[in-house]
Amino acid sequence: MSDFQSIGNQFVQHYYTTIDTNRAGLASLYSAESMLSFEGEQFLGTESIMGKLNGLPSMQHVASSFDFQPTVNNGIIAFVTGQLSIDNGPAMNYT
Secondary structure (H helix, E strand, O other): OOOHHHHHHHHHHHHHHHHHHOHHHHHHHOOOOOEEEEOOEEEEOHHHHHHHHHOOOOEEEEEEEEEEEEOHHHOEEEEEEEEEEEOOOOOEEEO
């Protein structure tokens, strides 16, 4: 995949803008085989993932660094770091 950097950047911008402003808009990114791992729990499938995401408090992300790597079958691994504020609280680092 020759354009994985551009695709990765577009995905990260879309994902963090959407999770901060319109979480329901993320549903189309997941499938029945998708899995979210969150603080030791796993959520399988769109409905389960969206249930978890919709139950989280209000958040604001500021992504500061992105690293992308292509995988087999045209996948992309994204590693993102930045700062996260929950319910307008103080910013904390995230990966």
